[in-house]
Amino acid sequence: KAGVTQTPRYLIKTRGQQVTLSCSPISGHRSVSWYQQTPGQGLQFLFEYFSETQRNKGNFPGRFSGRQFSNSRSEMNVSTLELGDSALYLCASTRDRAYEQYFGPGTRLTVT
Amino acid sequence: EDKVVQSPLSLVVHEGDTVTLNCSYEVTNFRSLLWYKQEKKAPTFLFMLTSSGIEKKSGRLSSILDKKELSSILNITATQTGDSAIYLCAVGRGTSGSRLTFGEGTQLTVNP
Numbered sequence: 001k002a003g004v005t006q007t008p009r010y011l012i013k014t015r016g017q018q019v020t021l022s023c024s025p026i027s028g029h030r031s032v033s034w035y036q037q038t039p040g041q042g043l044q045f046l047f048e049y050f051s052e053t054q055r056n057k058g059n060f061p062g063r064f065s066g067r068q069f070s071n072s073r074s075e076m077n078v079s080t081l082e083l084g085d086s087a088l089y090l091c092a093s094t095r096d097r098a099y100e101q102y103f104g105p106g107t108r109l110t111v112t
Numbered sequence: 113e114d115k116v117v118q119s120p121l122s123l124v125v126h127e128g129d130t131v132t133l134n135c136s137y138e139v140t141n142f143r144s145l146l147w148y149k150q151e152k153k154a155p156t157f158l159f160m161l162t163s164s165g166i167e168k169k170s171g172r173l174s175s176i177l178d179k180k181e182l183s184s185i186l187n188i189t190a191t192q193t194g195d196s197a198i199y200l201c202a203v204g205r206g207t208s209g210s211r212l213t214f215g216e217g218t219q220l221t222v223n224p
Binding site: 004031033035042043044045048056058090094097098099100101102103104105106 | 216
């Protein structure tokens with residue numbers, strides 16, 4: 001069974017730009033969660049999508065948004081990038097009502 | 113606000129040593145506690161614990177949950193250099209959705 005895939009793996013953007021990250025969950029997993037990982041803050045929950053609906057949301061500004069498609073693939077968008085958005089963005093998928101989340105390799109975003 | 117605290121934050125041992133990593137939590141409506149191992153990439157799932165006092169084992173790794181003390185430990189016996197990684201503890205709530213709250217992690221270094 002293929003694991004969680006994320007594209008792109010690396011991105012370099014400049015302040016003020018926007019970026020879209022993509023995540024394809026494990027086949028059969030309908031829940032997709034996004035996390036931001038930085039050295040100072042650790043892993044911080046961004047949001048969770050299930051059946052194309054946002055089910056949970058973390059404490060991030062509205063510049064961070066996401067969506068999920070009917071095939072469970074998910075995208076995350078960050079608008080008006082700031083230097084502090086530089087981080088590893090991890091996507092995780094799980095079966096419904098399960099807590100065992102399986103992570104993708106992440107997208108390393110660098111904002112200059 | 114949910115809180116997960118891990119200790120120690122950093123640990124350096126020699127191959128063959130036994131280590132114990134600690135995780136304590138304050139979570140509303142606790143449902144499960146999970147351990148992940150993170151090398152220079154995505155966190156990989158190790159254990160999920162939901163019941164107090166029941167040990168989970170996988171090879172040289174084992175973990176146990178104490179719901180009375182709101183804590184868990186992860187033991188690694190006969191450590192190897194390949195055990196060098198960040199070990200993350202996360203908790204999930206008993207509400208709908210799969211949101212996890214992570215601790216800062218313990219950086220384990222095993223020297224030959």
